[in-house]
Amino acid sequence: MSLQIPHRSKANGSHAATKAVILVGGPSRGTRFRPLSLDLPKPLFEVAGHPIVWHCLTAIAKVPHIQEVCMIGYYDESVFRDFIKDASKEFPQIKIVYLREYQALGTAGGLYHFRDAILKGRPERFFVLNADVCCSFPLNDMLKLFEDRDAEAVILGTRVSEDAASNFGCIVSDAHTSRVLHYVEKPESHISNLINCGVYLFATECIFPSIRSAIKKRTERPRLVSYPSSENLESSFFQDDDDDEEKKNEVLRLEQDILSDLADSKQFFVYETKDFWRQIKTAGSAVPANALYLQKAWQTGSKELAKPSANILPPVFIHPTAHVDPSAKLGPNVSIGPRAVVGAGVRIKESIVLEDAEIKHDACVLYSIIGWSSRVGAWARVEGTPTPVNSHTTSIIKNGIKVQSITILGKECGVGDEVRVQNCVCLPFKELKRDVANEVIM
Amino acid sequence: MKGKFAHSPDNYRLSLLTQCTALILVGGFGTRLRPLTLTLPKPLVEFGNKRMILHQIEALAEAGVTDIVLAVNYRPEVMEKYLAEYEERFNVKITFSIETEPLGTAGPLKLAEEILGKDDAPFFVLNSDVICDYPFADLAAFHKAHGDEGTIIVTKVEEPSKYGVVVHKPNHASRIDRFVEKPVEFVGNRINAGIYILNPSVLKRIELRPTSIEQETFPAICADGLLHSFDLEGFWMDVGQPKDFLSGTCLYLSSLTKKGSKLLTPPNTPYVHGGNVLIDPSAKIGKNCRIGPNVTIGPDVVVGDGVRLQRCVLLSGSKVKDHAWVKSTIVGWNSTIGKWARLENVSVLGDDVTIGDEIYVNGGSILPHKSIKVNVDVPSIIM
Numbered sequence: 001m002s003l004q005i006p007h008r009s010k011a012n013g014s015h016a017a018t019k020a021v022i023l024v025g026g027p028s029r030g031t032r033f034r035p036l037s038l039d040l041p042k043p044l045f046e047v048a049g050h051p052i053v054w055h056c057l058t059a060i061a062k063v064p065h066i067q068e069v070c071m072i073g074y075y076d077e078s079v080f081r082d083f084i085k086d087a088s089k090e091f092p093q094i095k096i097v098y099l100r101e102y103q104a105l106g107t108a109g110g111l112y113h114f115r116d117a118i119l120k121g122r123p124e125r126f127f128v129l130n131a132d133v134c135c136s137f138p139l140n141d142m143l144k145l146f147e148d149r150d151a152e153a154v155i156l157g158t159r160v161s162e163d164a165a166s167n168f169g170c171i172v173s174d175a176h177t178s179r180v181l182h183y184v185e186k187p188e189s190h191i192s193n194l195i196n197c198g199v200y201l202f203a204t205e206c207i208f209p210s211i212r213s214a215i216k217k218r219t220e221r222p223r224l225v226s227y228p229s230s231e232n233l234e235s236s237f238f239q240d241d242d243d244d245e246e247k248k249n250e251v252l253r254l255e256q257d258i259l260s261d262l263a264d265s266k267q268f269f270v271y272e273t274k275d276f277w278r279q280i281k282t283a284g285s286a287v288p289a290n291a292l293y294l295q296k297a298w299q300t301g302s303k304e305l306a307k308p309s310a311n312i313l314p315p316v317f318i319h320p321t322a323h324v325d326p327s328a329k330l331g332p333n334v335s336i337g338p339r340a341v342v343g344a345g346v347r348i349k350e351s352i353v354l355e356d357a358e359i360k361h362d363a364c365v366l367y368s369i370i371g372w373s374s375r376v377g378a379w380a381r382v383e384g385t386p387t388p389v390n391s392h393t394t395s396i397i398k399n400g401i402k403v404q405s406i407t408i409l410g411k412e413c414g415v416g417d418e419v420r421v422q423n424c425v426c427l428p429f430k431e432l433k434r435d436v437a438n439e440v441i442m
Numbered sequence: 443m444k445g446k447f448a449h450s451p452d453n454y455r456l457s458l459l460t461q462c463t464a465l466i467l468v469g470g471f472g473t474r475l476r477p478l479t480l481t482l483p484k485p486l487v488e489f490g491n492k493r494m495i496l497h498q499i500e501a502l503a504e505a506g507v508t509d510i511v512l513a514v515n516y517r518p519e520v521m522e523k524y525l526a527e528y529e530e531r532f533n534v535k536i537t538f539s540i541e542t543e544p545l546g547t548a549g550p551l552k553l554a555e556e557i558l559g560k561d562d563a564p565f566f567v568l569n570s571d572v573i574c575d576y577p578f579a580d581l582a583a584f585h586k587a588h589g590d591e592g593t594i595i596v597t598k599v600e601e602p603s604k605y606g607v608v609v610h611k612p613n614h615a616s617r618i619d620r621f622v623e624k625p626v627e628f629v630g631n632r633i634n635a636g637i638y639i640l641n642p643s644v645l646k647r648i649e650l651r652p653t654s655i656e657q658e659t660f661p662a663i664c665a666d667g668l669l670h671s672f673d674l675e676g677f678w679m680d681v682g683q684p685k686d687f688l689s690g691t692c693l694y695l696s697s698l699t700k701k702g703s704k705l706l707t708p709p710n711t712p713y714v715h716g717g718n719v720l721i722d723p724s725a726k727i728g729k730n731c732r733i734g735p736n737v738t739i740g741p742d743v744v745v746g747d748g749v750r751l752q753r754c755v756l757l758s759g760s761k762v763k764d765h766a767w768v769k770s771t772i773v774g775w776n777s778t779i780g781k782w783a784r785l786e787n788v789s790v791l792g793d794d795v796t797i798g799d800e801i802y803v804n805g806g807s808i809l810p811h812k813s814i815k816v817n818v819d820v821p822s823i824i825m
Contacts, residue, residue, distance in 0.1 A: 006471065007609065126817075329781075345730070345748035345765045347782040347800060361730070362748040362765045364782040366800060379732075379750045379767045381784050383802065385817075398819075418750065422802075422819075 017153040018143070019068050019118060019126040022053060023107055026074030031355070035410035036283045036428045039372065041079050043131045047286050047352065048293035049304060049317040049335055051083060054130045055293055059137030061091045069094055070118060071131075072110045074101040085124045090311065109252035114213045123204055128254070128364045130198035136291035136296060138277040142201045145271045152206035152267040155180065155259070156199035158277040162190055164392045169196030169255050173270045175428070183259040194270065196255065197277050206266060207258075214257045283425070284394035284406030286369060290352050291333035306330070313349075322353075325361075343378070350386070360417070368407040371428065377417035382407055385423055398423065462582070463509040464502045464566035465539075466495070467550060470515055474683040477809045478774060478791030479755075483518040484554035485570055487803045488757060489681060489724055490694045491705075491740055496528065498568060498576065499729055503532035505578030507566065510534055511557055513550035515541040531634035540811065544799040548655035551640075559642040567655075569636035574674060575697060576637065580702050584672050585639045588616065591668035592640040594660070597678040605633040606656060608671050616670040619764075621661065632671060684790045684807075688770055691755055692736040695720055707733075715752075725756075728764065746781070760791075763799070771803075774810070 011240045023044045032437040041051035050058075053071070058223035060066055071080060076397075077100055084096045099114045111118065111128065118126060123145065128141055135174055138156070146154045149173040157171050170192045184191055262268045276292045279285060297305055298315035304317040313331030318324055319338045326344040336342060337354045343361035353359065353370045360378040367384030376382055385404040403423045410428035415421055431442050447452050472484030479487065485495035492500075497788075502510060512525075512556040520576065525536045538773065541552040543765045551558060558565045566578060566587055577595070585593040588790075593616075611617040622629050634656060647662055662670040677697050679690035695718035698706050711729060716735030721727070725739045728747035736753045743756045746764035754768050759776040762768060766779045771789040773779065779791075780799035789803045792810035797803060801814055805821025808814060812824055 084752075347765065349800065362750065362767075363766070364767075364784070364800060379765075381767065381782075381802065420802075 009107065015154070016125065017121060017123040018063060018066050019070065019123040020063070020066055020113045021111065021126055021128045022056050022060075022071045022131050023128065024053060024071050024073035024075065024080075024131045025111065026101070026104060028104070032281050033283050033286075034299050035408060035425060036286070036369065036371070038428060039411045041075055042280070043073075044079070044083060045286060046354070047134070047280075047290040047335065050293075051318065052134070052280055053083070053131045054087065055134070056131055057087055057091060057094075057096070059139055061094060061130070063139045063143060066127075067093065067095060068121065068123075069096050070114065070238060071096065071098045072101065072114060073098070074104055076100070081312040085230060093279065104251060106251035106253040106257075108211050108214065108254045108258050111254075112215070112252070115208050119204060121207075125201055128200040128202065132275065132280045133198045134280050134285075134292055135197060135199070135277040136273065137152060138271065138275065139173065139199075139201075141273075142199070142271045145269055146201050146203075148359065149178070149269050150267060151201075151269045152203045154201040154269050154271055154336075155261050155271045156277075157194045157270040158197050158274075159193050159272070160195050160392060162193050165190065165193040165195055167392070170194065171196060171270050173272075177266075177385065178269045178271070180263045180270050181261075183263040185255045185259075194272060196259070197273065197344065198279075200254070206262075210258055210262060210266070211252065214252060218252070218257070234252060237364070250351040265391050267311075278392065282394045282402050282404070283369065283408050284384070286352060287333075287350060287406045288394070289337050289369060291350060294333050294335065328359075337372075361398065367405065369409065371409045371413055372411045374409045374411065374415075376409075376415045376420060379418045380415045381420040381422075382409065382415055383420070396423075400436065400437055462505070462563055462565070463511070463560075464507045464511055464578075465511045465551060465554055465558060466498055466568055466570050467547060468495075468512050468514045468570045470544065472682070475687065477790060477807060478684075478772065480794040481775065481810055483521055484682075485512070486521060486524060488740060489573060489687070490691060490698075490738055491720055493524065493569065494573075494681075495524075497573065498570065499528050499532060499534065499536075501576035501578055502566065503534050503578075505566075507578070510536045511539050511554045511555060512536065512621065513539045513541065513554065515544050533558045544652060546652045546654045547695060548653040548659045549651060550617070550646060550647045551655070552650045555645050559645050562642060564639050564641050567638045567640060569680070571680045572636040572678065573681050573694060574635065574637075574678040575676045577672075577675065578639075581637070581639050581672050584616075585670070588670050590617075590670055591666070592638060592644055592660070592663050592673050592697055593670045594618075595635040595637040595674050596671040596672040597635040598631050599633050600631075602628065602631045608632045608634065610671065611658065617667060617673055618660075618664050618669045620664060621648065621656070632673070633788065635674050636680065684772055685788050687772060688755065690790065692718065692753065693736055695736055695738070697717070703759075722758075740775075754785075 012202050026082050032196045044051045060069055080098045099117055101110050104151055105113050142154045148188050166187055169185045170187050171180055171194045172192045173180050278288050280289045294315035306312050306318045308314040309328045316331040317335040320334045321338045321339040324342040325344040327344045328342045330348045333350045334348050335352045339356050340353045341358040345362040346359050348365045351368045354372045356373040357370045361377055363376045363380045365382045368382045387405045394405050395402050404425050407424050409426045412429050413433040416433045419432055420435045421432055424436055426441040468485055472479035473482050480726045486493050498781045529536050530696045531738045576657045606621050606623045607625050609617045609619045609629050642778040647659055677693035679693055681687045681690035697716055707714055707719045707721045713731040713733050715732045718736045719734040721739040722741040724741045725743040727745045730747055733751045737751045738755045740758035742759045748765040749762050750767045752769045754771045756773045760773045761778045765782045767784045769786045771785040774791040775790040775793045777795040779797045782796045782800045785803045787805040789806045791808050795808045796813040798815045802817040806818035
């Protein structure tokens with residue numbers, strides 16, 4: 001069990017070996033992404049024309065000298081086989097391996113479990129990206145801060161409103177040095193509006209001993225002692241609150257179990273991003289994620305996007321195999337998947353239309369996700385409710401009831417001609433023949 | 443008694459050449475039909491592309507009426523212009539009888555006594571909100587035939603418990619015994635349709651004060667056994683509020699269809715769906731629309747491409763842009779509905795309202811000159 005920790009050789013090592021780990025979770029973790037995760041693992045769900053995890057990979061590929069990416073999760077190996085095959089062609093300089101946990105070990109537990117694989121090739125440091133965030137992943141900036149400060153850990157942080165902050169891991173930092181002074185996960189009181197983005201850069205020689213001592217501490221004293229707020233024990237930043245495994249002792253998470261101690265004793269810094277950041281937690285959050293990645297692609301002049309015109313309000317992604325009638329008006333922030341058919345006089349805005357879906361003539365789709373092979377009838381209206389640009393939630397209160405702001409049709413749903421669907425989540429294979437609002441349709 | 447006679451109305455017109463008079467109870471500002479009546483007085487609002495009052499004046503003139511009194515409690519100047527035109531067109535004399543205080547439904551008759559009682563000929567009284575196939579000539583003939591003091595038109599309803607029901611004398615088809623207001627048990631299914639023919643002697647029964655013809659005058663005539671009912675054939679609707687205005691439009695258009703009216707757009711027109719579509723010749727209809735059933739489109743209306751219209755009224759000068767979907771809605775004069783907008787559930791747009799592109803309006807009552815840029819999700823009044 002001895003660790004092979006390389007000596008830091010920063011003085012001369014401008015090409016210090018760097019790796020990246022993407023935490024992809026597992027099938028029992030994606031429940032909040034239902035009904036879309038009933039048919040596809042969340043990391044493979046496409047926003048802005050690419051799987052969520054592809055956006056992570058693209059960011060990693062921009063960091064010089066990263067040669068290996070480990071995806072850690074507890075999905076079956078077959079789940080990512082095709083994705084890895086395709087991504088390996090697209091990013092030939094990077095070796096992508098999938099490391100499967102057979103039980104959920106927690107984010108820190110997973111890293112520790114696969115430490116030998118991660119340490120292979122003796123990387124001095126490695127990035128950890130949670131796959132369920134949508135952001136610009138300023139990894140090179142984090143790396144620069146890491147080197148400038150001779151850091152042992154760098155966390156990506158972003159500012160949110162004071163109300164929203166307590167739903168996240170909160171960071172207190174030194175304004176001048178960016179050093180993390182205090183870290184607390186989902187505090188009850190207001191501590192800071194600088195929050196954890198779920199993206200880290202760790203020195204290998206620091207993080208594994210830290211996890212190991214956390215494990216040791218765990219066995220020596222119960223977790224409660226170190227956390228005055230007992231209510232926060234089971235809650236977490238990135239995962240569901242209702243998973244039994246999380247309550248088991250072997251689960252060890254970066255957010256709850258590691259970061260707080262790092263803040264006490266280590267060279268732990270925060271890189272504050274001013275760029276976009278969102279969680280991709282609920283299925284509805286795929287819509288803002290889609291919008292943000294499309295905007296990023298638009299700003300960086302991506303050739304993948306549809307050319308703007310009177311009927312294309314950028315940014316819009318249309319898969320080359322999709323058929324969109326020229327009289328349909330699309331955008332902004334619309335993705336049309338492979339082989340989808342969009343009829344004459346259709347309007348689509350702030351929405352995702354998935355593979356093989358069909359939108360018939362004169363229909364209107366706003367703030368919605370149209371599932372794989374779903375059909376929307378002529379003059380139908382499928383509509384969600386816009387949420388404020390800087391909002392970190394995808395639910396809204398209507399008539400005193402919490403409903404999803406984004407309307408989601410699961411796989412192979414049908415909306416009849418002229419039918420209106422508003423703020424609904426519709427599970428796969430349902431036919432909607434009458435107007436419906438503010439409901440979950442089983 | 444069924445109101446069917448072998449004679450044509452023209453025969454009656456000849457037979458009724460004695461200057462026949464009618465009183466139309468217009469009353470107040472028509473607040474129930476707001477926001478439309480914020481712009482025009484109710485009698486001037488178009489129903490089936492024809493001003494409400496014109497339906498009545500036309501039918502009255504047809505039956506030989508030469509003198510029409512409008513009982514109003516305000517005098518909208520805008521009406522004068524139209525009424526002058528109608529006077530000339532139908533060769534009738536139209537006078538305003540203005541109440542300085544509301545006189546109910548009977549008081550206005552007394553106020554107009556000078557005109558209504560100028561000779562012995564019976565006169566018509568009608569509520570301005572009532573739309574039907576006015577059977578004035580048949581009503582007059584029936585009234586003359588029985589020779590008593592008054593005849594009221596009655597219409598059959600499905601749920602009599604909501605109305606005042608007419609009960610006849612035993613073994614008599616038309617003589618009214620009494621009225622029962624909102625009967626709990628079934629006593630009959632005929633209700634007062636708001637159209638009457640009365641002998642001038644009735645005026646002696648009315649005092650000049652706020653008083654109700656239904657609750658005071660008629661029971662008194664009934665007590666003397668001098669009041670008869672006359673069954674209305676076909677549709678009837680009090681269109682005094684938006685919901686009923688739309689229902690009444692459906693009934694009116696259906697009746698036009700039944701009569702084979704040339705006014706209707708032929709049902710085999712490609713964009714017509716389900717019939718009962720009345721489009722003014724000056725209106726423009728775009729490509730790939732689906733219109734109907736029960737749609738009225740007024741003069742100078744512009745309907746864009748791919749528009750879906752059903753059970754709605756587009757008043758003159760309004761505009762429905764491409765791909766919009768409109769159902770159970772009254773679109774006020776000069777209003778504009780944006781592309782991909784969706785309106786339904788008895789929405790009423792006043793004059794010059796703008797509904798933005800992609801906006802949804804559910805039962806919105808929108809006052810004139812408003813511009814709507816966010817959804818109206820639940821029925822509400824937009825001031």
